[in-house]
Amino acid sequence: MTTGMIAATVGYDVERVRADFPILARRLADDRPLVYLDSANTSQKPEQVLRALDEHYRWRNSNVGRAVHQLGDAATADYEAARATVATFVGATDPAEVVFTKNASESLNLVAGVLAWADGARRVGPGDEVVITEMEHHSNIVPWQLLCERTGATLRWFGLTDEGRLDLSGVDALITERTKVVSVAWVSNMLGTVNPVADIARRAHEVGALVVVDGSQAVPQLPVDVAGTGADFVAFTGHKMVGPTGIGVLWGRRELLEELPPFLGGGSMIETVRMEGSTWAPPPAKYEAGTPPIAEAIGLGAAADYLSGLGMAAVAAHEHAITAYTLEGLRSISGVSVLGPTEAVDRGGAVSFVVDGVHPHDVSQVLDSYGVAVRAGHHCAKPAHRRFGVQSSTRASAYLYTTKTEIDTLVDGIHRVRKYFKVA
């Protein structure tokens, strides 16, 4: 831990944070308190976000960008204010570079889709290569597979080291003059690894490739400066950063958003429509066909405000401390092995592990009976599981409201799992 991080944790009052999240007070079966360790899957929502959604629907609901009445003005102003808030939150200087989508998956599909249709040099076609990594979430694999299948391009990928880091030893053979796109997770949702995206972006730009960063796990956990990553596009998703479901973001460099063709066609994304053909609105509207998720965008704005209020440096420091504590706790149990970096260095808060002799479903079932909610399965990262020779794993993922006591409950629960299945 750096001194900056220590400084940031001082004064971080996790109990006060928890008080903002009504769901954390609920009781589960047998009157057990909820120990929510599935935040990499989706985070819980604070009162401030719930209130923003409620107030929008209760007092200011209207469609945006097309109504000439007071409610229309209010909703449009709120929607655009949310865009500006989100832009500031991720260090984007121009709100027009923030495109609202429905989730990170749609953001990634948007980029992959328009690159098949682009005119000129950006178009991905036969002979071109797209480079991803073996630790990607399926949402950053499948869209690129589809792009390659549809265009005749070739998909290539970085392998992983045994420690769960990107194997960058072959970078010069992988990122070449043929590379058109490099798309990489900033933080892995399975291994927790924080990848050196800026280094990869620099290398990719040397060969003229576009750089896409899947920030789904990074934006909720780390102070983010999208431009500083060197990326051309950064995708993330609202529901993992204390925002609502149904809202995602694609940040893109403005000249690219201007140059590339639209993704979905429909209302609001046009400049003019004639039967013979249409022209497009400038970004971001160009990529927001149809009525957008208005309340959800406003909720995401409230979520970004909430996180800014806590301070992302403080959130990251808390996450770091809890992750280190979790790794230490898991290390203390025999027959448990962590997949991914075993030290809290360049590591996010998702900790996947295997309990020898007990299937992840059974691990999570027993933990659930103690109120501990974790994820069991492949976490939408089947190739990364395969790389480590397992079909599935159990994942505990902490967030800004997680306490050390909760991690103690997890560790205690795993001991009980081993006893229940007689592997202890």
Place this chain on the structure above:
Amino acid sequence: MSLDALYQEIILDHYRRPHHAGLREPYDAETRHVNPTCGDEITLRVHLSGTTAGDTVADVSYDAEGCSISQASVSVMSDLVIGKPVADAMTLHDEFLTLMQGRGAVEPDEDTLEDAVAFAGVAKFPARIKCALLGWMAWKDAVAQATRAPMSKEETA
């Protein structure tokens, strides 16, 4: 929520010592089913002592990776269906499916389902129903293939 209602001793016994496990010859059809949520897989073979629906399930063999519920379920299923006429085994399949989809309100018939009644508790854990059904689905699919178009081993391998 009582864990023991889910993890009956019979289930844990089958899980630790599964019956009829391993892939065997001869067989008429082989299927491979995956539980997409967790990635668990089963490869299952069916051998019928004939090729029409009137015949008998001579053997069920399988190679499976999965949780206690899915492993125990395919083990219990093999015990149940091997030696039974296909039509009767299919009735058992339907009965087991009804039990699983019954949200815990269906009273299982121990005379027909035998050890499979131990899975009654699974119906109250929606996330686990797919686990209990994985083997049965693979079996039903294999029987359908075997009775529809008898295949040679080369074709199915």
